[in-house]
Amino acid sequence: MGKTQAMNFVNEVSQVPGGEGVNLCMQCGTCTASCPSAKIWEFTPSEIIAMVRADMRDEVLSSSSMWCCLSCYSCTVRCPRDVKPTNLFHSLESLAIKHGYKPQNTNTPAMYNSFVKSIKKNGRVSEFNMMMGYYLSTNPFAALGMMSVAWNLLSHGRMPLSARKIKGKNDLDKIIKKLEDIRGDQ
Amino acid sequence: MKSYTYYPGCSSEATAVGLDISARSVAEALGMELKELEDWNCCGSTPYGSLDELEAIVVAARNLALAEKTGLDLVTPCSACFVTLNKARVHMMEKPQLKAKVNEALAAANLEYKGTVKVRLLIEALMADITTQQIAAKVKNPLKGLKIAPYTGCQEVRPRFGFDHPENPVALDSIVEVLGAEVVPYPSKCKCCGGSAVIAEEGLTLELMYRLLDDATKNGAQCIVTPCPLCQMNLDAYQGKVNSKFNAKFNLPVLFVTQLIGVALGLKGDKLGLNKNIINPNKVLAKYL
Incomplete structure (x- = not known):
């Protein structure tokens, strides 16, 4: 949905699964106060919700803020208006991707991309492939800092190097392809 | 069955x-x-x-x-x-x-x-369908004297599909007690470990993990028990990194709750994947294996 169209941003967000609660926010700030990662958000959780309500589409979708959500759901259980902020932040992420925004100062989208690529390739996530893909798409040298953890996992049989493909991989492809054909604007 | x-x-x-x-x-x-x-x-x-x-x-x-x-x-x-x-x-x-x-x-x-x-x-099905009484009846090695910090994690209780209190979960405590072990209370019990952000935001998550490990240790825990794969991986595989970053000396085994139940039921280590744990739990569990 482009800016030229009549729908304002808050309505656009409310139509993405997970974004339904955006209109309920009363700006009490409980989400921000409960958030274990708030200090690294460009705009705090309650700020980013206020910005959605203020129709600041570009500023919200280009921000790294929602990508800092850890999915701990502390805000969700404490929100007195049942906004379900965790789901809301994930719906903002998916809108940002859909509209081609590339948020700066966060590698989380690259990690998520690598994760989903791994699913699309084999039907299951190979944690090894996911990590390799992530470091190749961000900073391959950063992988050096991971050697100790990788060795910990490898040497304890917790990081198989080969990926297993599900038998129904073709079915999964067909399902995803069909959705592409029928999803319309969603 | x-x-x-x-x-x-x-x-x-x-x-x-x-x-x-x-x-x-x-x-x-x-x-x-x-x-x-x-x-x-x-x-x-x-x-x-x-x-x-x-x-x-x-x-x-x-x-x-x-x-x-x-x-x-x-x-x-x-x-x-x-x-x-x-x-x-x-x-x-x-x-x-x-x-x-x-x-x-x-x-x-x-x-x-x-x-x-x-x-x-x-773990919910275990508690609801098998019941803690049944589990208690099958305990062969009561974990007497073992001090455990139960760590439920976020996903199990907070996104509203959980079976336990979202900010004061007690189900895991009751399992630990049924097995004969001692529950160690610690303030950060319900705080997030950082989850998958450990990959893209390592600095922040190591801080969150430090707090958990520090709290559990200071309150006398000999090990942490969790049902969550991500919490276990973070606290186990990254414990060395936490030590380096914060100049700490944590050596706290992090067990899956099913591993702990298995030890109490008298199952052998290889049936419980204990050799997959990075912080070796054998010393802490020696009395019960």
Whole structure:
């Protein structure tokens, strides 16, 4: 949905699964106060919700803020208006991707991309492939800092190097392809 | 013997292989029949939904449709799979139009999701269907004198599909007590470990982990117990990194709750994947193995 169209941003967000609660926010700030990662958000959780309500589409979708959500759901259980902020932040992420925004100062989208690529390739996530893909798409040298953890996992049989493909991989492809054909604007 | 459809989740084939091994062994010992869901795919976890919420629901729904055919409750040992599959289920339950669209996509593979599957956590099924009394009756090695910091994690209780209090979970405590061990209270019990952000935001998550490890240690815990694959991986595999960053000397084993139950039931270490733990738990568990 482009800016030229009549729908304002808050309505656009409310139509993405997970974004339904955006209109309920009363700006009490409980989400921000409960958030274990708030200090690294460009705009705090309650700020980013206020910005959605203020129709600041570009500023919200280009921000790294929602990508800092850890999915701990502390805000969700404490929100007195049942906004379900965790789901809301994930719906903002998916809108940002859909509209081609590339948020700066966060590698989380690259990690998520690598994760989903791994699913699309084999039907299951190979944690090894996911990590390799992530470091190749961000900073391959950063992988050096991971050697100790990788060795910990490898040497304890917790990081198989080969990926297993599900038998129904073709079915999964067909399902995803069909959705592409029928999803319309969603 | 009650039967369930078992959904191991991707981490069970890699970083959380100890959870899968111990879950299967404990279930068998306690009379739960786990029938692995044929050809399951990844639930999508948080990343898929963050990139494309609708496609993520469709990918999760393939599992729900396959599971529905079995007519059994789906149980998973993984907190994240539990949340993701339930999220897809509830979205479809609450939005008939969305469900219709998902079914149209599923039809491309001759599948249909009617909406009847129950998605449960293995540990919840253990407590509700087997009951803690039954577990207590089968304890061979009471874990007397073992001080444990129970760490439930976020996914199991907070996204509203949980069976326990979201900010003061007690189910794990009751299991620890039933096994004869001692519950160590610690202030950060309900704080997040950082989850998968450990990859892209390592600095922040190491801080969160430091707080947990420090709290548990200062309050006298000899080990941490958790049901969650990601919490276990973070606190176990990254403990060395936490030590380096904060000049600390933590050496706290992090066990899956199913591993702990297995030890108390008298199952051998290899049936519980104890050799998969990075911080070696053998010293702490020596008396009970």
